[in-house]
Amino acid sequence: MNSSVLFLARMLMIEQRYQAIKKSPKYTSEVDQKTTRKKLGNFLKVSYAANSISFAVFSFLLITPYIFTGGDAGRITNIGFIVYIYALIISIYSSxxxxxxxxxxxxxxxxxxxxxxxxxxxxxxxxxIYNGSSAIFAVLPAVVWIAWSTGNPAVLFFGIIWGILLIMAGFTIGSLINAFISGNGRGEKAGFMSTMKSTIRVIIILFVFAIFEIGIYLPGLIPNFIPGIAFPLNRFLPLVNIPYVVFLGNQTLHGLVTDAASSILYLAAFSILAVATNSFAVERSVLLGKSEEIFRPEKFVNYRRGSLPASLIMKEVRIVARKSQNVILLFIPVIFVFPTILSVLVYGSEGGIGNLGTYFSLISILVICSSFYSLILMVSEGSGIETLFSLPISVKDIIYSKSAFGLLVFSIIIIPVSLLIIGGNYGTSTYDILVPANLILGFSFSSIFNIRRLLLRLPAESTNVNFYSFGGGLFIAAMFVVTAAIVLIPVILSVLFTIALTGSLQSNPYIFYLLDSSLNFAALLGVIFMTGNTVKT
Amino acid sequence: MEASISVRGLYKKYVDNYALNDLNLDVEPGKIFGVLGPNGSGKTTLLKIISALLERTSGSVSVRGLDPSKHKDQVKKLVGYVPEVPTMYESLSPGEFFSFVATVRNIEESLVEERINSMVRALGISDSIDSFIGSLSFGTRQKVAIIASLLHDPEIIVMDEGMNGLDPRSAKILKELMRSFAERGKTVIFSTHIMDVAESVCDTVAILYKGRIVSTGTMDKLKERSGKSSSNLEEIFLKLTGNEDLDPLIHSLKESFRS
Structure with missing residues (x-):
């Protein structure tokens, strides 16, 4: 291996981190340069370890119900499928x-x-090396557990091989998606059409993914369909062959040979695909991705004066929607939480709390979206934050414009999702409208609270804002915890009051929803009062 | 003499606009060639196509007999390119960046050390050699980019606004360096907005406007064509790009603030 290739490979990762922190006041002094150099070196190891641990923990949580309930063929198939799809999705997004x-x-x-x-x-x-391979930890807990519980070491071997294969597939798909959504960029004009084009491209991709994920988790599909596929098709059919090859097939010599043949075939195919798409994606997205200033016929600006709130919200729409990476970030929380929600709906609703179960699982989207969007809406300012702070705009106006845009996106996602899931599983009732209504109220007060907190944390002399401007990973993790806490307080109180008033949560969900709406509304008024008195120093 | 760089009928189209429109030029070896033009006239596009960094739409380009779109790596071996905005790994120090470039270009170790140290001394960046490139001023970064582009003693030096941000001392040293490269039979092609630099350094100048060359030749020839033998390059430039009489524009601008 050429040493300059490995040097550049490491540099590409280090540089991303450096670009993010270089304008933070604490890193600009001469004294801190030595410390920063050391920190940058450690960054790769720490970040890899953090990714691996979080994937392994999530994967372990996913398989825990199966560990305790035993492992027939259908259940093992489910685990195998879910963890490998999880690894594939992680790889697609990281790529x-x-x-x-x-x-x-x-x-x-x-x-x-x-x-x-x-x-x-x-x-x-x-x-x-520095990112994608950590997704193997998403499959390892399941692979190790099944290898140990069945006493079959071949599970470990095929499990890791297929983990690597899906990581490569994720790399291929992710690089192609980026090439597609980033477009050519050359000479494109800033305007409504470019915003629309960028948004439509991203929505098409996310729609395909949503369908893909829903298809995978649809009730009854996995246990009924996959175990019934005949040999040898079940060893070679892409994706659905994974549970067979990894977990179910290799107990006999015949099965072992077939699984090895399938693995070699896919290894060759995925390697060729990964190398080819990498070359294409580098050429298209990276080497040719920069636009040039060119001569255009003279045009004049048509200035129309609008209201301050409207122009601030339009600014948010433009800076977020015109960058594909920002649009993708807005949808990431939903895509990541989707498998969990569907898993809860399919396997976790047996307790019988009806659409309250759906509401509780949708709260996870609320918490993630509220924390994540607050961060994205701040980070999307980039170097524009210097201009924003130099203008005579109150902190209150900035907070409300960002929250309003976040709320708009959240509503577009959560209203159809919650109504479809509830309607599809439990039939509709008048009170179903309270599910999205409560989620929207919860998002409103928590996002105003979060954006206010982030804005106050940013020094007034800031010239740039990025994910590391707010104190790094620990602060971001703390923000998720705080958001979960403030969102859950009204929910927990409502549960307690409902039980105290009626004696049963399941039989009186509408009481719960009405109480929760009232408490969420009170929380919203509280944060509005708090924001009105906010002054940035 | 055979041209070092030869461009014939060059077009470059971006979406619905032509950045270069039927462009023709020849640059002889041992000469310093200046490309002048207003913003968006196609200077950067032309220099990037010559340096094998951008594909043309149509036409032909030859760099020492090689087609940059077919022989990218061979052309890049010949060329030392200084971009308009210095792009480097900002988490590296200048010293680390020079070592990386020298390794990739496979330059002899003894030669590299001597060249780096003499250029670092001449351009006065010795005290920044261990700092992050990201922490350096624009001018110092420009100097680092210039040194990195000259490390392999290129046959052709392509500088896109290479003098931007340089202090007068460094600008003078760079002009002398460019002259010495030309005297050794190498080709220097650069774009600039600074008319004084173009006038004092260039053997030949091309004026680019809306993707076309509106005039090319030595300073004397340009003066002759403009019909004003006593005019300087700035006056010739403004006349050839149709901006000779700026008074009405300036007047209207002043009025818009008064009203």
């Missing part, structure tokens, strides 16, 4: 975001003028 960062930060710009073909290899190695 798409990685290529996106390469393009937006122009990370291959410095090597473009050099006679250096190693850049393509470096991109692939950079993603795989």
């Amino acid at each position: 798409a975001l990685f290529f996106n960062s390469l393009g937006t930060m122009n990370l291959l710009g410095p090597v473009s003028p050099l006679p250096y073909e190693g850049r393509k290899k470096a991109v692939m190695f950079s993603w795989f």
